[in-house]
Amino acid sequence: MFLLEENDSGIRGTVEYNTGLYKRETILRMIDHYINLLQSIVVSPEERVGCLGMLTTAEEDILLKEFNTTKIEFQKDDSIVFLFEKQVLKTPDILSIVFKRKII
Numbered sequence: 001m002f003l004l005e006e007n008d009s010g011i012r013g014t015v016e017y018n019t020g021l022y023k024r025e026t027i028l029r030m031i032d033h034y035i036n037l038l039q040s041i042v043v044s045p046e047e048r049v050g051c052l053g054m055l056t057t058a059e060e061d062i063l064l065k066e067f068n069t070t071k072i073e074f075q076k077d078d079s080i081v082f083l084f085e086k087q088v089l090k091t092p093d094i095l096s097i098v099f100k101r102k103i104i
Contacts (some may be wrong), residue, residue, distance in 0.1 A: 001015070001016045001017070002014075002015055002034065003015075003016070013031075015027055015030075015031060032056055033054040033055065033056075034054070036053060036054045036055065036056065037049075037052055037053075037054040040052035040053045040054065084096070084097070
């Protein structure tokens with residue numbers, strides 16, 4: 001539960017949560033997201049809430065850069081069939097290919 005109270009020095013916030021369900025780090029991250037969302041509202045008050053940013057710069061970098069760094073070097077003579085077979089052997093229990101939304 002987030003509780004915000006206005007006082008003479010500004011707004012004070014407290015968070016109450018179940019420590020059996022959430023780690024402290026998770027709640028701190030949620031607080032950062034909430035603060036970022038509030039700052040986004042101040043910058044763009046006319047924007048729809050779903051379009052406002054709430055991630056930290058570090059989280060955006062991880063999601064947009066690190067997680068998308070998927071470049072892989074292939075041998076020049078490797079065919080797509082060879083690479084497909086190699087991946088199937090490597091991960092036999094994982095979906096191999098989807099074509100026109102049909103599982104093959």
